[in-house]
Amino acid sequence: MALTPETLPRHELNGLLVEVVDAANPDLVGIAGRVVLESRNTLHVEDVRDGEARVRQVPKESAVFEFQVTDEAADREKRSGTTSKLGRDTAGVRAGQSGSGDGVAYVTVDGDRLLSRPALRSETAGDSKWR
Amino acid sequence: MNVAAERIERLHVLAREATVAGEAERAREYVRLARRLAERQRLSLPRDFRRFTCDDCDAFLRPGRNARVRTRSGHVVVTCDCGSQARYPYGE
Numbered sequence: 001m002a003l004t005p006e007t008l009p010r011h012e013l014n015g016l017l018v019e020v021v022d023a024a025n026p027d028l029v030g031i032a033g034r035v036v037l038e039s040r041n042t043l044h045v046e047d048v049r050d051g052e053a054r055v056r057q058v059p060k061e062s063a064v065f066e067f068q069v070t071d072e073a074a075d076r077e078k079r080s081g082t083t084s085k086l087g088r089d090t091a092g093v094r095a096g097q098s099g100s101g102d103g104v105a106y107v108t109v110d111g112d113r114l115l116s117r118p119a120l121r122s123e124t125a126g127d128s129k130w131r
Numbered sequence: 132m133n134v135a136a137e138r139i140e141r142l143h144v145l146a147r148e149a150t151v152a153g154e155a156e157r158a159r160e161y162v163r164l165a166r167r168l169a170e171r172q173r174l175s176l177p178r179d180f181r182r183f184t185c186d187d188c189d190a191f192l193r194p195g196r197n198a199r200v201r202t203r204s205g206h207v208v209v210t211c212d213c214g215s216q217a218r219y220p221y222g223e
Contacts, residue, residue, distance in 0.1 A: 003137070012138040014161065015145045037160055119167040122135045 005107040008067060009114060010122050013038050018045060021108065022064035031056050038118045060111035069105045135172040139165045143180050146191040158191040187215035 003011045019032035033056075037044035042057050043065070114121070142165040149158035162184050169176045183192045190211055192198035199210040206218045 007134055010134050012141045014164075015141065036157060118164055119171055122133075122138060122168065123171065 003069060005069060005105055008069065008107050009109055010124075013043065013067070013114070013118075017068040018043070019066045019068075020045070020058055020063055021066045023058070023111075024062040025059075028056075028058050028063065031058060040117045041115065043114075060114045063111035065109050065111055065114075067107045067109060069107055070103055133172075135168050136174055139168055139174065139176065139180070142168075143177070146184075147193075150191040150193055150197075155190060155197070159189045162189045162191055182209075182219065185211040185213060185215055186217060187211065188213040 013035045014037065016035050017033070018035050020028050020030065023029050031045050031047050033045045033047040035043050036046045036055060041061060042059050045056050045058055047054050047056050142161045146158040146161040146165070149155075149161060165176065165180065166189070168174070184190065185192055185198075188211060190197060190213065192209065192211060194200045194209075197212045199208075201208045201210070202221075203218075206220045209217045209219070211217075
């Protein structure tokens, strides 16, 4: 199960390039960079601006993130034809090719889908009894 | 390979990069998250992950930088900057 647009909400977000495309707080829109840390309700994004790196903490709730997924995963995405430019599919993940370079897919994810403890996101079983 | 095993692999790489970049505390978070994933998913961590992380302070170890590696008879002793020691046997 490689990192594909389908598996992204269950996969590792740390280290991915991300851009905040929509948020309840307008100041957060436009933050772009690498995810350096994830908590249950927020993502810490390292935003490099004017050569100065700054770690911004963005709440997942009510924000929409655009992740940049590179290499083989993106190629497969293109071939399988799951790309839909319009709207969101049932999984709530929309992959839209923004057309900047080969081997790169831009995956737009609603932040509400990521609201979970980082370690529990990968789990496929139902509700855990160990809370 | 499932998602969790892959996440652990990614976190391993991230932890190494963070340590090289001088972000030791960030690397610790990656190591902790990888351990937590393995624990929850009942996976054993890869051997090189176990060997290059400190059991006590979760630091990612770089021999010569934040870890001392000495050989004794029959085992290697890896000492973290925090003082905790790990011994790994080697056979002959």
